[in-house]
Amino acid sequence: MFKKYLRKLTPYLFITPHLIFFTAFLAFPAFYGIYISLHKWEPLSFNKPFIGLANYQKLFTSGTLQNRYFWNALVNTLQFVIFSVPALVLIGLLLAILVDSKIKYKGLFRSIFYTPVILSVTSVTLIWMWMLDSQTGLINYFFNQLGLESVAWLSRETPAWISLVVTTVWWTAGHNMLLFLAGLQDIPQHLYEAAKIDGASIFEQFWYITLPSLKPTTLFVTVMTTVASFNVFGQPFMMTQGGPGRSTQVAIMYIQQEAFTNYKMGSAAAMAIVVSLFIIIIGIFQFKIMSSDVKY
Amino acid sequence: MENKTSPTAKVLKYSFSYLLAILFIFPILWMLFASLKPSGYHVSQIIEWFLPPYSFANYFEVIASAPVLKWMLNSFIVSASVTFIVIIFDSLAAFALSVIDFKHKNLVFILFTIGLMVPTEANIVALFDIIQKLGLVNSYPGLILPRIAIPLGIIILKEFFDAIPRDLIDSARIDGCGLFRIYFSIFMPLSKAAIASIGIFTFIQAWNAFLWPFIAIMSKEMFTLPVGVPTFTDAYTPDYSIPMTVNMIASLPAIAAFLLFQKQIIQGIKFTGIKG
Numbered sequence A: 001m002f003k004k005y006l007r008k009l010t011p012y013l014f015i016t017p018h019l020i021f022f023t024a025f026l027a028f029p030a031f032y033g034i035y036i037s038l039h040k041w042e043p044l045s046f047n048k049p050f051i052g053l054a055n056y057q058k059l060f061t062s063g064t065l066q067n068r069y070f071w072n073a074l075v076n077t078l079q080f081v082i083f084s085v086p087a088l089v090l091i092g093l094l095l096a097i098l099v100d101s102k103i104k105y106k107g108l109f110r111s112i113f114y115t116p117v118i119l120s121v122t123s124v125t126l127i128w129m130w131m132l133d134s135q136t137g138l139i140n141y142f143f144n145q146l147g148l149e150s151v152a153w154l155s156r157e158t159p160a161w162i163s164l165v166v167t168t169v170w171w172t173a174g175h176n177m178l179l180f181l182a183g184l185q186d187i188p189q190h191l192y193e194a195a196k197i198d199g200a201s202i203f204e205q206f207w208y209i210t211l212p213s214l215k216p217t218t219l220f221v222t223v224m225t226t227v228a229s230f231n232v233f234g235q236p237f238m239m240t241q242g243g244p245g246r247s248t249q250v251a252i253m254y255i256q257q258e259a260f261t262n263y264k265m266g267s268a269a270a271m272a273i274v275v276s277l278f279i280i281i282i283g284i285f286q287f288k289i290m291s292s293d294v295k296y
Numbered sequence B: 001m002e003n004k005t006s007p008t009a010k011v012l013k014y015s016f017s018y019l020l021a022i023l024f025i026f027p028i029l030w031m032l033f034a035s036l037k038p039s040g041y042h043v044s045q046i047i048e049w050f051l052p053p054y055s056f057a058n059y060f061e062v063i064a065s066a067p068v069l070k071w072m073l074n075s076f077i078v079s080a081s082v083t084f085i086v087i088i089f090d091s092l093a094a095f096a097l098s099v100i101d102f103k104h105k106n107l108v109f110i111l112f113t114i115g116l117m118v119p120t121e122a123n124i125v126a127l128f129d130i131i132q133k134l135g136l137v138n139s140y141p142g143l144i145l146p147r148i149a150i151p152l153g154i155i156i157l158k159e160f161f162d163a164i165p166r167d168l169i170d171s172a173r174i175d176g177c178g179l180f181r182i183y184f185s186i187f188m189p190l191s192k193a194a195i196a197s198i199g200i201f202t203f204i205q206a207w208n209a210f211l212w213p214f215i216a217i218m219s220k221e222m223f224t225l226p227v228g229v230p231t232f233t234d235a236y237t238p239d240y241s242i243p244m245t246v247n248m249i250a251s252l253p254a255i256a257a258f259l260l261f262q263k264q265i266i267q268g269i270k271f272t273g274i275k276g
Helices: A002-037 A054-060 A065-100 A106-118 A121-131 A138-145 A157-185 A189-197 A202-213 A215-230 A234-239 A251-260 A265-291 B007-035 B046-050 B057-065 B068-099 B105-117 B120-133 B140-148 B152-162 B166-174 B179-190 B192-208 B211-216 B225-232 B241-260 B262-272
Strands: none
Touching (some): A002 B105, A002 B140, A002 B179, A054 A265, A065 A106, A065 A157, A065 A215, A065 A251, A065 A265, A106 A157, A106 B007, A106 B241, A106 B262, A121 A157, A121 A234, A121 B007, A121 B225, A157 B007, A234 A251, A251 B120, A251 B211, A265 B120, B007 B046, B007 B241, B057 B068, B057 B241, B068 B105, B068 B140, B068 B179, B068 B225, B068 B241, B105 B152, B120 B140, B140 B192, B140 B211, B152 B192, B192 B241, B192 B262, B211 B225, B225 B241, B241 B262
C-alpha cells in the first residue's frame, strides 16, 4: 500500500523542486503584478487601498504625468524596436553568410563577431560611451580626420538614437549570426547543386534557395529580437539617462523610475502589464504574418 | 558550395570581412590597451593609446584598493549557485516531463512554455515586493531564486531527452533500475553536451545580469560586477584607464569561459537558440 503510494508520488519528486521556484518567482509575480496594479500601492504608506482600474485610467487619460511620460516612453521603445530589429536581423544574416562562405579563418571571424555578445551591458555601454565621447572619443577623432565636425553623440536626440542602435547592434548581432548560421547549415546541399546544373547565378541561388529555406529561422530570430528590443533598459539607462530631456527614455526605464524612485508601485505595475500586453500582441502578430506561408 | 568567384569579388569579400572583423574587435582591444596605460595618462594622438609603455599597475591598484574582488566573489557565488541548481532542478523536471507519465503533465508543460513568454523585466515590481516580504533584499538568495525560476533549461532538455531511445529505459527497467537510477546513470551521461551548454549559458547570463541586481541590491558590499563597474566612472574626470581596467577584470571570466567552451556554446545555440 505504502509502496504504491510512493510510486504515485515519484514523478512529483522530480518536478517539484523546480515547480516551487517557478510558481513562487515567476508565475505568482505575474498575477501578483495584476493585483498590485489595482491598488494605490506605495511602499512607504501603511494602507494600500484598492482603487480598481484607476492606475490604468491614469495611463489612458490625457493630462496626467503618467499619461505623458508613459506614452512618450512607449513610443521611444517602439522607435528603438523599429530601428534596431531590422538592423540586428539583417546584419546577423550578413555575418552568418560571411562566416558560412568559403573564407579563410572562418572560426576566428565567428569568434570575433560573437565575442561582444558575452559582455555585460555595463561593459558594453562603458566602452561605447568612451568611443562616442565628444571630446576624447574615437568616433569623433575619425570624423575629424575625415574633415567632419565633431558630433555630440549622446546629448542630442538623433545622434543619441543612432548611438544606442549602433551599440546594441555591435553587442548582440553576433547572437543572431549564430542562429542564422545554424539555419544555413541545415539547408540541403543538393538544392544548390541542382540549381547550379540549371545555371542559376549566386544571386539566384540566394534568392530562390537560401532565403526561402531560412524563413523559419528568420521568423524565430525576428520575434526573439523584437522581444529583446522591447525590453531594452541598460543602454539608454547608462548612456543617455533617457536624455536629452526624456527623448530616449524607454518603457522599462520609466517603469523602474515610477516604482523605485517615485515609489508608485501600483502605477508601475499597471504600466508593466500594458507593456507586456504590447509585447505579446506584437509577437503574435509577427508570428501570424511571417508564418502564413512558411513551408518546412 | 563550389562557386566560381571572380578575383575581384574575392578581394571585395575579404576586405569587407576584415573591415567588419576590425569594427567588431576594435572596441574590445581599446578597452584592453586603455587598461594597460597608467592612470591619468595623457594622449595627444589617439594612436598613443595603443603604443608602449604597457603596465599592469592599474590591475594591482584596482584589486588592492577597491571592492572589485568582493564584487567578483559576489558575482561568482550567485552565478555558480544559479548554474548548479538550474542543472539539477531543470534536468530532474525535464526527465519527469519526457519519461514519466503523470497527471497534469501537459498542463505543467504548457505552464512552463507560457512562463517563458512572460517578459522578466515586466515582473520586477511584483518580484521586488515578494523578495522584500521574504526579507531577501540585499542578499544572495534574493539574486539567485528568481533566476532559478526560469524554465528555459527544462524545455531544451526535454527536447533532448525525448530523442533518447526508449529501449534503454525498458531494458534498465527489466534489470530492476528505478526511475532515479535511470535518470542518473543513463539520461544524465547521455546528455552531457546539452547540459554543458545550458550550464555555460546560465552562468554567463547570471554573470552579466544587470537590471535585477541593480534593483535588489542596496549596499556597495553586495554589488555584483555589472552593478559595481559603472561606479568607477566619473563624469568629470576624463580618466579612462581605471574604469577600463575594472571593465576588463569584470569581462575576463566571461571571455575566458567563452574561449574555453566555444565549441559547446556554438553547438548549444544550434539546438537551443538561447540568448547569451
